[in-house]
Amino acid sequence: MEILKHFTTAFLDAFAFLFALGLMALVIAVCWMYVVDIRQTTHTIRRNYPVLGRFRYLFEYLGEFFRQYFFSQDREELPFNRAQRSWVYRAAKNLDSTVAFGSTLPLNQPGDFLFLNALIPPLDEEVPARTAIVFGEGYARHPHSTYSFFNISAMSYGAISGPAVRALSHGAAKAGLWLNTGEGGISPFHYEGGCDIVFQIGTAKYGVRDSEGQLSDEKLREIAAHEQVRMFEIKLSQGAKPGKGGILPAAKVTRIIASTRGIPEGHDSISPNRHPEIRCINDLLGMIRHVRDVTGKPTGIKFALGESSWLDEFCQRINALGLDHAPDFITLDSADGGTGAAPQSLMDLMGLPLRSSLPLVVDKLLEYGLRQRIRVVCSGKMVNPAGVAAALCTGADCVNSARGFMFALGCIQALQCNKNTCPTGITTHDPDLQRGLDPRDKAVRVASYATNLMHEVEIIAHSCGVPEPRLLDRRHACVINAQGLPVPLSEAYTSPEASKAHDTRATQ
Ligand SMILES: Cc1cc2nc3c(=O)[nH]c(=O)nc-3n(C[C@H](O)[C@H](O)[C@H](O)COP(=O)(O)O)c2cc1C
Numbered sequence: 001m002e003i004l005k006h007f008t009t010a011f012l013d014a015f016a017f018l019f020a021l022g023l024m025a026l027v028i029a030v031c032w033m034y035v036v037d038i039r040q041t042t043h044t045i046r047r048n049y050p051v052l053g054r055f056r057y058l059f060e061y062l063g064e065f066f067r068q069y070f071f072s073q074d075r076e077e078l079p080f081n082r083a084q085r086s087w088v089y090r091a092a093k094n095l096d097s098t099v100a101f102g103s104t105l106p107l108n109q110p111g112d113f114l115f116l117n118a119l120i121p122p123l124d125e126e127v128p129a130r131t132a133i134v135f136g137e138g139y140a141r142h143p144h145s146t147y148s149f150f151n152i153s154a155m156s157y158g159a160i161s162g163p164a165v166r167a168l169s170h171g172a173a174k175a176g177l178w179l180n181t182g183e184g185g186i187s188p189f190h191y192e193g194g195c196d197i198v199f200q201i202g203t204a205k206y207g208v209r210d211s212e213g214q215l216s217d218e219k220l221r222e223i224a225a226h227e228q229v230r231m232f233e234i235k236l237s238q239g240a241k242p243g244k245g246g247i248l249p250a251a252k253v254t255r256i257i258a259s260t261r262g263i264p265e266g267h268d269s270i271s272p273n274r275h276p277e278i279r280c281i282n283d284l285l286g287m288i289r290h291v292r293d294v295t296g297k298p299t300g301i302k303f304a305l306g307e308s309s310w311l312d313e314f315c316q317r318i319n320a321l322g323l324d325h326a327p328d329f330i331t332l333d334s335a336d337g338g339t340g341a342a343p344q345s346l347m348d349l350m351g352l353p354l355r356s357s358l359p360l361v362v363d364k365l366l367e368y369g370l371r372q373r374i375r376v377v378c379s380g381k382m383v384n385p386a387g388v389a390a391a392l393c394t395g396a397d398c399v400n401s402a403r404g405f406m407f408a409l410g411c412i413q414a415l416q417c418n419k420n421t422c423p424t425g426i427t428t429h430d431p432d433l434q435r436g437l438d439p440r441d442k443a444v445r446v447a448s449y450a451t452n453l454m455h456e457v458e459i460i461a462h463s464c465g466v467p468e469p470r471l472l473d474r475r476h477a478c479v480i481n482a483q484g485l486p487v488p489l490s491e492a493y494t495s496p497e498a499s500k501a502h503d504t505r506a507t508q
Contacts, residue, residue, distance in 0.1 A: 041438035044410040044424045048436035056412075079336070080383060080403065080413060087384050088407040091452035092445035108484040111355055113390040115477050116488075118465025127458075127467050133397055135231060135375055136298030136328040144230040144298050146196065146398075149469055150388055150454050151177045152446075153379045153400035154200050154235070154302070156184025158248045158257045158269065159340035159417065164409055164426045166439035169193030171408075171446025180400065181207075183235055183246050183271065185260045191228055193443065198231045199223055200302070201291070203245050204271030206261040215277075215287075217294050224295035231298045231328070232291050236274070236284075239304035239337030239380060241346040245271035249341065251420040254429050281310065281317050285325040292328070300329035300377070304337065305357035306350065308364075315368035326373050331400065332361055334380020338403045340427060341418035354380040354391070355479075359489075362395030363498035371395075371501075383407065385456035392457070392469050393477040393489055408449035409442050 030051055037043075037050035046053040076082075083104065090097045107114065136143040152172055157165050159182060170193030172179040179195050183202025190197055201208060201215070208223060210216040223229055237243060248257075248269035258265035278284050284301070292299040305311075318326045335351035352360075358378055365371040378396045382388045383404035391399050403411070410424045417427040425437035454469075461469040464476040474494060478486035 041441050044436035044438075045412065046436075047438075048423060048425065048433055077413075079338070079381070080407070084384055085407055085413065088404055088449060092408040092449040094448045094452070097452060097456070108480060110480050110482050110484070112480045113386065113393070113477050114480070114486050115386075115389065115393070115460055115464055116475070117463045121462050121465050122467050124462075127462060130468055131470065133375065133470070135300075136292070139324055139326075140292055140298045140328060141296035142230075142298075144196070146176070146178065148175070148177045148450070148454070149392070149398040150450055150457070151198075151377075151398065151400050152179045152405050153402035154180040154182035154198075154233070154238075155402050155406075156182030156200075156202075156206075156246065156248070156340075157187045157189060157260060158182075158184040158252055159246075160406075160427055161422075161425060161429055161434050161437070162187070162189050162256070163434050163437040163439050164406075164442075165189040166192050167409055167437065167442035168405060168446055169195050170439060170443030171405075171450070172196070174443065174447035175450040177450055178230060180233065184248070184257070185262070186223060186229070187256070187260045191226065194228065196230045197226075197228050198233050199229050200233045200235050202235050202271055203273065203275050204261075204269075206263070206271070209262055220291065220294045224297055229297065231300065232295055233329075233331060234275070234284075234287060234291065234299065234301045234327075236278075236301055236303040237333070237351075238302065238339065239333035239335045239351055240339035241342035242304045242306055242335075242351045243273050244342065244346055245273045247341045247418075249418065249420075252429050257429070281313050284314075285317055285321060288327050289325050298328035300327045300331060300375075302331035302333060304333040304335055304351040305361060306335075306352060308352075308357075308360055311361065311364045315364055315370055318370060319368060323370075323373050326370060329375035329377055329397075330361065331377040331379065332357055332396075334378070337380050339417075354378055355394075358391060358394045358396060359493035360495075363493070363495040366498040366501040367495070369501065385453050385460060388453065389457050389460040389469065389472060390477060392461075392472045393474060394493065395474070397470065404449065404453075405446055408445045410437065410445075 034050045037046040045056050087097060130147045132145045132147055134143055134145045152168055166189045168179050169190055172195035173193040178198050179190060180198040181190055181200050183200050183206060185207025186199060205215050208216055208219040250266055250268045253266055253269050255265050261269060263269055278287060288299050334354035336353055362376060365374055375397045377398050377400055378391050379400040382391055382399050383401055388399045406426055409426050411426055412424055414423050416422050420428050420430055422428040422433060425434040457469045461472055464472060466472060474489035477489045479489055479492045481487045
């Protein structure tokens with residue numbers, strides 16, 4: 001009995017000793033992980049949430065095995081599903097972007113696109129270098145030419161943070177993209193990387209307003225004098241909130257953002273829901289011409305399409321007044337576009353999605369003989385190569401993305417852009433949260449994402465039998481109809497008026 005008691009005590013002592021040792025090892029390991037996590041610059045979540053952030057990566061990894069039993073499938077999350085986001089993350093990290101086993105797409109959902117492969121695609125060595133897309137040639141004193149058909153869409157400094165703008169600026173320069181400033185004016189962060197910049201004139205004219213809030217020609221000239229600023233875009237509306245001005249909550253209006261915009265610090269920054277001086281089509285065409293005359297740079301307009309009968313008057317007025325009144329480009333935003341903050345009813349239900357509006361706009365330009373004159377840029381959930389290729393098939397010249405580049409910056413779709421709490425430092429001005437976003441590291445990801453995406457769009461184009469993406473047209477894709485059957489885009493979309501027109505998209 002004594003021996004048993006002795007043995008039990010020894011066992012408990014040994015157990016207590018091992019437990020204490022284990023606990024100490026755990027504390028040391030946690031401290032070590034903490035130090036490693038806050039010192040590394042590659043993973044924002046681990047830097048902002050040391051040790052705890054590691055569970056995200058663990059669960060992400062384990063999810064691949066458990067998904068089939070417990071969690072939603074690859075294609076079920078919104079607004080962007082896991083398959084779409086994973087593609088961006090892999091492309092941004094320059095990891096293998098191939099997938100295994102077979103497609104997880106059912107290929108019978110109305111509205112889905114299918115590309116039509118050619119019998120004899122061009123060999124890699126038969127493919128010529130990409131041709132340039134030129135904006136404003138013959139109309140602006142300084143036309144803009146780019147080889148990039150995928151660029152960074154408008155996101156204002158304010159909606160996104162300083163480190164995010166810096167990473168985008170450096171990344172855009174590395175990959176030869178343009179960076180659109182969004183409506184919040186231009187900051188030193190935009191210039192920092194040396195990329196091409198499109199300056200957006202929002203309804204509040206942030207960055208180009210005089211003391212009364214009117215468009216200032218002097219400020220326009222000052223901004224246009226920067227060589228990096230290549231084009232100007234007059235924003236009429238955006239897909240996530242057509243008819244509503246920009247909303248930047250007071251918590252995000254810091255001293256530097258207030259001074260960039262020319263507004264008071266710490267107050268909500270609300271811009272009007274339209275340019276007060278644009279009351280009709282004539283006013284709009286007048287403003288386009290005025291901005292181009294003052295700046296000498298190509299000038300376009302951005303809008304989301306809803307009611308569309310005005311397009312006829314728009315095109316007719318351009319033809320009546322002369323092609324120098326036309327915008328050098330149109331940026332067409334989809335109703336399902338993103339934003340920092342918007343009323344839910346506008347975000348969910350206002351405006352047309354790109355699959356309806358893009359063919360409509362392209363066909364109107366064709367019908368009125370304006371397709372050569374006006375470049376068509378479009379945006380709206382095209383974060384993967386297939387979406388971009390589908391837009392080019394439909395008739396766009398190039399594609400912009402905002403949220404694709406947010407994913408490249410490390411966005412985890414936490415849906416907190418309207419607060420100041422973004423866990424990845426992209427849409428917050430909280431310095432503690434911004435600390436995790438290292439602009440140097442993320443700039444490489446931004447560039448890799450765009451480069452890999454454009455490369456895969458080229459693969460699609462070659463598979464369809466054309467040497468470059470901008471030669472894709474409506475013969476190269478089908479859309480699934482309500483019966484689940486593929487119909488060629490040329491049948492599904494082209495209007496009778498447009499099919500009679502001989503004017504086509506310019507490829508130079
Ligand atoms: C955080 C954020 C800020 C944005 N800010 C602007 C802006 O200032 N001006 C604008 O025209 N669009 C703005 N947008 C809309 C985008 O430029 C783009 O048109 C839209 O999100 C569709 O592209 P996506 O689906 O690739 O995000 C913003 C979008 C996001 C997500």
